Amino acid sequence: MLDSSRPRRIKPAILLRWAVTLVLVLAIAGCSSARLAYRYADWGTVWWMEDYVSLTGAQQQALEQGVRDFRQWHCSRELPRYERWLSTVIADANTAVLTDSGRMEFHQEQLLGLLPALTEKATPMVVAFLKTLSDEQVRELAANMADRQQELEQDLLKRSPEATASARAERTAERLESWLGDFSDDQYFRIQRWSAAQAGQTDIWLEGRERWQQAFLAALQQRQQAEFASVISDLLQNPEQARGLDYQQTMAQSKNAMATLLSDLLAMGGEPALKHVKAKATELKSDVDVLTCQLPTA
Structure with a gap:
């Protein structure tokens, strides 16, 4: 049972992160974990996305309701898109076309295409929530963001x-084996070569992350202005623009390299x-099929 007296601190972009995380969970997780993650995502998000800003009771209540509403919308409107994508993956696995890098890029785009909606x-809910932050909360958020950025830099660099x-090679192999099965020595060597070719990405990723955060914090200083909603909307829906050209080019190259890696491993x-x-894919599709949406109460 939850302890309602415990101070709770939740990252402002909680709804957006929930959405993105949900897509990734359904894309890479196992059957049981995906089902549980979806059914308890609204509860788990409240506790998972903590340590960024302390919330008042009213803010927390509004945010939790927003997560529940978002989950209901997602369940009824978006899950069918996942089922269609998984059905296509199954069909392509039957015909072996997944070994073609172009077809793998197609599936990559299909999966990423789930995110914009x-x-x-989520954006209007996030904007509404951010407008309720006090100056003290914004300062706390900025300090926690800076601390987290420093921790990441110290750990990764x-x-x-x-x-x-x-x-990177070991982490990638562990994730892909759940989809492709145990790797041979030759396959693992292919992953190592791919990983070595990604040199320098960490620095660019960290720099892009910090650039976005600075733009986000600057926007928060104008959260009561008329243009605030459009600025935040752009940061949330087009984050690559704030992260810079180097980040955009690197991520595009990385996406292409991953598609080639996957098709090579399958071949x-x-x-x-x-x-x-x-x-x-069949197991995951079955998992999505049995998820039911809770009807709104009258």
């Missing part, structure tokens, strides 16, 4: 390029890897 739907590439894995993809 989520961010657009202390490693050597070789250690960073090795950790190297042959029929067993394709069967594994089909089984995983």
Whole structure:
């Protein structure tokens, strides 16, 4: 049972992050974890997205209601899109076209294409919430953002390029094996080569993250102005613009490299890897099929 007396601190973009996280969970998680994550996402988000700003009781209540409303909309309107995407993945696994990098890019775009509707739907709620922040809360938010940025820089930049590439390869292999099955030595070597080619991305990612945060905090200083909603909407729905040209170019290259990596791994894995993809997508589609939307109360 929740302890209502515990101070709760929730990141301002909670609804937006919930939306993006939900897509990723449904895309990469296992059957049971995806089902549980979806059903309890509104409760879990409140506790997960903490340590950024302390909220009043009224703010917390409004935010929790916003999450519940958002989840209801997402369940009724967006889940069918996930089912259609998974059905296409299953069909392509049957015909082996997933080994073509162009087809893999298509699926990559389909998955990323689920995000704009989520961010657009979440934005008005996020804007409304941000307008309620006091000057003290904004200062607290800025301090916590700076602390988190410093922690990330100290953690990620202390490693050597070789250690960073090795950790990236291992992390990627662990995530992909749930979809593609156990990797051969040749497949893992392919992942290592891909990871080594991503050198320098960490610095660019961190710089882009800080640029976006500075733009976000600057916008908060004008949260009672008429143009605030449009500025925040742009930051939430088009974050790459604030992160800079280097970030945009790097992420585009990274996306293409990932599509090529996935198609190569499937080609190297042959029929067993394709069967594994089909089984995983079928399992996940079944998981989405059984999710039911709670009807709004009268």
